[in-house]
Amino acid sequence: MNYELYYWPGIQGRGEFVRLALEDAGTSYRDVARSASGFRRMISMMERGKADRPFAPPFLRAGSLLIAQTANILFYLGPRLGLAPKSEPGRLRLHQLQLTIADWLVEAHDVHHPLGANFYFEQQKRAAKRRAADFRKNRLPKFLGYFEGILRQRPYRPFNYVDLSLFQMLEGLRYAFPNAMKKYEKKHLRLVENHDRVLARPGIAAYLASDRRVAFNRQDIFRHYPELDTEK
């Protein structure tokens, strides 16, 4: 299967969760919107009136299928890439975890954009500081604790795309909230161990060393603003 991934160029964003699965499996795929003509094609596929147009990137072309929504794409790819079981209960279980990661990601984004994406950060810095304090104190440890518990059950699960997504969450959170994460990582050693294990996988190591991996930056979902990662 020749997969075509469509996602905003210049950021990791939600596309990265799909990329990590494709790269770990060593599957050949085209990251279409990285070229100017591919970018125009992505935009045209989202135009009003087009049948089956996706609401937003990422989306994946797989033969005659056009699949949007990150978790939905991973649900489809999982068993095909050897990153999920083939049975329905196993697939539903992983998907449930991936959807919880998606919720977590929205909250990590909304820390710097609590009033919405149509305002600049500078226009909502005050609101962002309040939301950030609550995120660091309450929401972040709640999600970390939940997934630490999930990884505690690891002996019963083979490696899968949720492990890759948890790696990416740790990558992003370390970039955005280095102070908070330094404190929390000590209590969530299985998440750290999972991160290190993913780093050592050949497909991932090659990907991270390549220019296909975009660096974190202030256009991305995870953003580092020192004022949102203070001590109190």
Added chain:
Amino acid sequence: MNYELYYWPGIQGRGEFVRLALEDAGTSYRDVARSASGFRRMISMMERGKADRPFAPPFLRAGSLLIAQTANILFYLGPRLGLAPKSEPGRLRLHQLQLTIADWLVEAHDVHHPLGANFYFEQQKRAAKRRAADFRKNRLPKFLGYFEGILRQRPYRPFNYVDLSLFQMLEGLRYAFPNAMKKYEKKHLRLVENHDRVLARPGIAAYLASDRRVAFNRQDIFRHYPELDTEK
């Protein structure tokens, strides 16, 4: 199959999307947490250390399966209730739409809680007014327009759980933003028509007339605050 639904009592919330599917299909199910003992059971199922504990309600017990995340539950139930095709492409397609509805729902919630659920509305009213203005002007018409386009393709699709969820979105948005919706409904007639069609379905009509349907209120995801539904 004897389904058991677990969700916060006293609100429609995310549980309502599952309830509408079960009620439309005329399936027998228990809304467990409506009783005091059932509520305690729901809380105990989310306790730390429990294997496979869900992050949050709703979740569904279906035989030996415990399935969380609203869209995941509907993905499972869809073909079993006759509310989704059985083929994988058809299921993925509906699921993609349901996940986009889930994104829309988060934004409808965040209008009144832009700083997060750990602050009262009164503590974030100023931020809420700014987010509400952007939601009414930009985000609401974007989502409405997207799903209006989806319904335009209706001839190719049998009735399904996404139609039920779109009914519920219109119900909630009419309650929360009556002024904005009065204006927008004129341009989104297929969404209104879908709403009326769902209203007339026997299972739904019986459900809405019963005391199983909780009224909208200010603890729910959709909330009516007149200051968030002004003209400008």
